[in-house]
Amino acid sequence: xxxxxxxxxxxxxxxxxxxxxxxxxxxxPSAGPTADSAAAxxxxxxxxxxxxxxxxxxxxDLPALPTHWVADPPVAADAPPVDDAMLRSPFADPSRWLxxxxxxxxxxxxPIRSLNPKSVSKLQVxxxxxxxxxxxxxxxxxxxxxxxYVSSSYNRLFALDAKTGELLWRYDHPQPADLRACCGxxxxxxxxxxxxxLMATLDxxxxxxxxxxxxxxxxxxxxxxxxxxxxxxxxxxxxxRAIIGVAGGEYGIRGFFDAYDVDTGERLWRHYTIPAxxxxxxxxxxxxxxxxxxxxxxxxxxxxPETDTLFWTTGNPAPDFNGDERAGDNLFSNSLLAVDPxxxxxxxxxxxxxxxxxxxxxxxxxxxxxxxxxxxxxPVVAQANRNGYFYLIDRRDGKFLRATQxxxxxxxxxxxxxxxxxxxxxxxxxEEPSHRVCPxxxxxxxxxxxxxxxxxxxxxxxxxxEACQHFVKGIAVYSEGAPFLAGTPDTIDAAARKAxxxxxxxxxxxxxxRWRAEDRFPMMAGAxxxxxxxxxTGNLEGEALALDADTGKVLWRFRMxxxxxxxxxxxxxxxxxxxAIGSGSWATTDAxxxxxDKIPEGGHLFVFTLPES
Amino acid sequence: MHEFPQRAIVARARAFGLLLGIxxxxxxxxxxxxxxxxxxxxxxxxxxxxxxxxxCGAYCHGLQPGxxxxxxxxxxxxxHGSSDQEIFxxxxxxxxxxxxxGFADRLPEGDEDIWRLVAFLKSRSxx
Numbered sequence: 008x009x010x011x012x013x014x015x016x017x018x019x020x021x022x023x024x025x026x027x028x029x030x031x032x033x034x035x036p037s038a039g040p041t042a043d044s045a046a047a048x049x050x051x052x053x054x055x056x057x058x059x060x061x062x063x064x065x066x067x068d069l070p071a072l073p074t075h076w077v078a079d080p081p082v083a084a085d086a087p088p089v090d091d092a093m094l095r096s097p098f099a100d101p102s103r104w105l106x107x108x109x110x111x112x113x114x115x116x117x118p119i120r121s122l123n124p125k126s127v128s129k130l131q132v133x134x135x136x137x138x139x140x141x142x143x144x145x146x147x148x149x150x151x152x153x154x155x156y157v158s159s160s161y162n163r164l165f166a167l168d169a170k171t172g173e174l175l176w177r178y179d180h181p182q183p184a185d186l187r188a189c190c191g192x193x194x195x196x197x198x199x200x201x202x203x204x205l206m207a208t209l210d211x212x213x214x215x216x217x218x219x220x221x222x223x224x225x226x227x228x229x230x231x232x233x234x235x236x237x238x239x240x241x242x243x244x245x246x247x248r249a250i251i252g253v254a255g256g257e258y259g260i261r262g263f264f265d266a267y268d269v270d271t272g273e274r275l276w277r278h279y280t281i282p283a284x285x286x287x288x289x290x291x292x293x294x295x296x297x298x299x300x301x302x303x304x305x306x307x308x309x310x311x312p313e314t315d316t317l318f319w320t321t322g323n324p325a326p327d328f329n330g331d332e333r334a335g336d337n338l339f340s341n342s343l344l345a346v347d348p349x350x351x352x353x354x355x356x357x358x359x360x361x362x363x364x365x366x367x368x369x370x371x372x373x374x375x376x377x378x379x380x381x382x383x384x385x386p387v388v389a390q391a392n393r394n395g396y397f398y399l400i401d402r403r404d405g406k407f408l409r410a411t412q413x414x415x416x417x418x419x420x421x422x423x424x425x426x427x428x429x430x431x432x433x434x435x436x437x438e439e440p441s442h443r444v445c446p447x448x449x450x451x452x453x454x455x456x457x458x459x460x461x462x463x464x465x466x467x468x469x470x471x472x473e474a475c476q477h478f479v480k481g482i483a484v485y486s487e488g489a490p491f492l493a494g495t496p497d498t499i500d501a502a503a504r505k506a507x508x509x510x511x512x513x514x515x516x517x518x519x520x521r522w523r524a525e526d527r528f529p530m531m532a533g534a535x536x537x538x539x540x541x542x543x544t545g546n547l548e549g550e551a552l553a554l555d556a557d558t559g560k561v562l563w564r565f566r567m568x569x570x571x572x573x574x575x576x577x578x579x580x581x582x583x584x585x586x587a588i589g590s591g592s593w594a595t596t597d598a599x600x601x602x603x604d605k606i607p608e609g610g611h612l613f614v615f616t617l618p619e620s
Numbered sequence: 621m622h623e624f625p626q627r628a629i630v631a632r633a634r635a636f637g638l639l640l641g642i643x644x645x646x647x648x649x650x651x652x653x654x655x656x657x658x659x660x661x662x663x664x665x666x667x668x669x670x671x672x673x674x675x676c677g678a679y680c681h682g683l684q685p686g687x688x689x690x691x692x693x694x695x696x697x698x699x700h701g702s703s704d705q706e707i708f709x710x711x712x713x714x715x716x717x718x719x720x721x722g723f724a725d726r727l728p729e730g731d732e733d734i735w736r737l738v739a740f741l742k743s744r745s746x747x
Binding site: 142189257479492493496497598 | 667670679682684687719726
C-alpha cells in the first residue's frame with residue numbers, strides 16, 4: 008500500500024474501532040425520555056389521543072397548590088395590638104405566650120400553677136396538627152388573642168385557634184432550591200408586635216404578616232442567602248425594633264445581627280460580630296482571616312429594661328475545626344455582647360471560648376438573673392454554654408464571676424480565674440486524632456433549643472447531650488457560599504451508641520447540680536417550667552415529658568411519634584391550662600449525635616390540656 | 621479477467637485485523653483514571669482525605685455510617701454512578717434539587733483536587 012492508502016486505512020480502522028469500543032462505554036441506561044423526545048411523541052407535544060392519560064399527566068393538569076391562605080373575615084380582630092407594656096409583662100395575662108424566651112429575661116417560666124406534680128398525669132390531647140414538612144420542628148409557638156402562631160421547618164407559618172386547632176390562615180414562604188442551611192431547614196418560631204407576626208426565613212429574609220388575616224405586610228431581604236447566610240431563629244422585639252441575627256458560621260460568613268422597624272421593615276442598624284480592618288478586635292485575627300471569620304448570631308437574646316440593654320450572643324469562628332489561618336482569639340466569636348438597642352453599639356463583651364476549634368458556639372439561651380454572691384445581690388447573665396460550663400457574667404460590665412461544669416464528661420479545658428479556658432494538650436483537632444474530647448461539638452447545651460429558669464426555686468433546667476468525639480483536622484478551602492469547616496467531628500460515641508442525655512437542674516446561685524433526669528439518647532428539645540413545679544420537655548424517642556421540678560422524677564410521658572426538638576410552651580384559656588409541644592426531628596442530627604436509625608419523619612404539633620373539673 | 625489471489629485476501633484480512641487491534645490499543649483504550657494515579661500516591665490520598673474532612677465530611681457526609689440526608693460515601697453504594705468519572709462529575713457539578721453543591725473550580729488545585737477526593741473515597745470504601 009502506498010503511504011496515503013495506509014494512512015487512510017489506519018484512519019478508517021481506528022474510526023471503526025472507536026465506534027465499537029467507545030460505544031460500549033457510553034451505553035448507559037436511559038434516564039427516561041428527555042424533554043425533546045417527549046415533545047416529539049406527538050406534533051403538539053401532548054399525549055396521543057389514542058392513549059389514556061397517565062395519572063402523572065392528570066396530576067400535571069391540576070392547578071398548583073396554594074401556598075398562602077388568608078383569613079376573611081379577620082380573626083382575633085377584637086384583641087388590641089401587642090404593645091410595649093404587654094411585651095414587658097407578658098404573663099400579666101396567662102392566656103398569652105408572647106416571646107420565644109417567655110419574657111425578656113429568657114426564663115421560659117409560666118406563673119400557671121394548675122400544671123403541677125399532682126395534675127400532669129391527667130393531661131390529655133386537646134388537638135393536634137401535622138405540619139406537612141419534614142426535618143426538625145423546633146418551634147416555640149406564640150399565643151395571643153386565642154390564636155396560636157406556629158412556624159415549621161421550611162418556613163410554613165400557621166395561625167390556629169389555640170383552643171380547637173382550627174386552621175385560620177397559613178403562609179408558606181417560597182424557598183429557593185439552593186439554600187445554604189448547614190444544619191437542616193429549621194425555624195424556631197415567630198415574634199409578635201402590634202398587629203404583625205414576624206418570621207425570619209431560610210433564604211435570609213424577614214417577613215411581616217398581619218396577625219389577623221395572614222396578609223403579607225412586607226418582605227425584606229436581610230442579605231443574599233447564596234453567600235452562605237440563612238436565618239432560623241425567632242425575631243426578638245424590643246419596642247418598635249425587631250432584632251434578628253444570621254446563621255452561616257459553617258460557610259465563612261461575616262456574622263451580624265440587625266434591628267428592623269416592625270412597621271416598615273426598614274433596617275435601623277447592623278451590628279457586625281467581627282470587626283473590620285482598623286477596628287478594635289481585628290488584631291485578634293491573623294492576616295485577613297477576619298473577612299471569612301463566621302461568628303454568626305443565630306439564636307435569641309435577652310433584654311434588661313432597667314438598663315435598656317440588649318444582650319446577644321455569637322457563634323463559632325470559621326473555619327470551624329482548623330484555626331491555623333486565624334491565629335488569635337477571634338473576637339467577637341463565641342461571645343456575650345451587651346448592646347444599646349437604639350443604636351446597636353456595643354457596651355461590653357465577654358468571650359467564652361477564644362480561638363475555638365470545636366464548634367462551641369457561645370449562643371445558648373441566656374437568663375437575666377439576680378443572684379446573691381458573698382452576701383451581695385448581683386445582676387448576672389447566666390448561661391449553660393455549649394462548651395459544657397455554666398457561666399455567671401456580671402451584666403453591668405461583663406466581668407466574669409464563675410463557671411461550673413454542668414455536663415458529666417468534660418476534658419477539653421478548665422476555666423481560670425478570669426474566665427479564660429486552659430485548654431488540654433491533647434484536645435486540638437489533628438489529622439489522625441485518637442483522643443476522645445468532651446463535650447462534643449454540639450455541646451452540652453446548644454443554641455438550637457432552650458432551657459428554663461424557675462426564679463422561686465433558683466433553678467435552671469438544662470437539657471443536654473453527653474457525647475464525646477474525635478476532632479479531625481482537614482484542609483481549609485474558602486469559596487463563597489460553600490461549606491467552610493476545615494475538619495469534622497468523628498462521632499465515635501454516637502456510632503457506638505454511647506451517647507446519652509439528661510436534664511440538669513442547676514442552682515444558679517452556687518452552680519450545684521440539684522438533680523439530673525437521664526435519658527437513653529441526647530436531649531435536644533427545649534424546656535418550659537411552671538410555678539406549679541413541673542418542667543416540660545421531650546426526648547428523641549418522641550416522648551413529651553413532665554418532670555418534677557424539685558426531684559427530676561418523670562411524672563408523665565406521651566409518645567408523639569417523631570423525636571422532640573421543639574420548645575414547649577404553656578398557656579391558659581377559659582380557665583384550663585394547655586401545653587403545646589411539637590414532634591419531628593431530622594435523621595441527620597439524630598444519627599450524628601445519637602446513632603439513631605429508626606426515625607419517624609414529619610412535624611406534628613400536639614396540644615394537651617387537663618380534663619374539665 | 622483479473623483474478624484476486626486467495627493469499628492476498630488472507631494477507632489483507634490479517635493486516636486489517638492487526639490494524640484494528642492497534643487502533644483499539646492506541647486510539648481508544650481508556651486511559652488510567654487520574655484517581656487511580658492519585659491512589660498510588662500517599663501524599664495525594666492524604667490531601668484527598670484532608671479535603672474530604674475539610675469540605676464534605678462535617679455536617680453532610682460523615683466518616684461514620686448513619687441515617688443522614690447526605691449519603692454515607694464509604695459503603696460502595698453510589699446513587700449517581702460508581703465509576704471514577706461519574707463520581708468526579710457529581711463532585712464537580714453537584715446534584716440538582718439537593719444540598720450537594722457543585723465544587724466546579726472551587727478547590728485550590730481544581731480538577732486534580734477533585735480526582736484526589738475520588739481516590740480517597742475509593743480507597744476508604746469497604747464493600
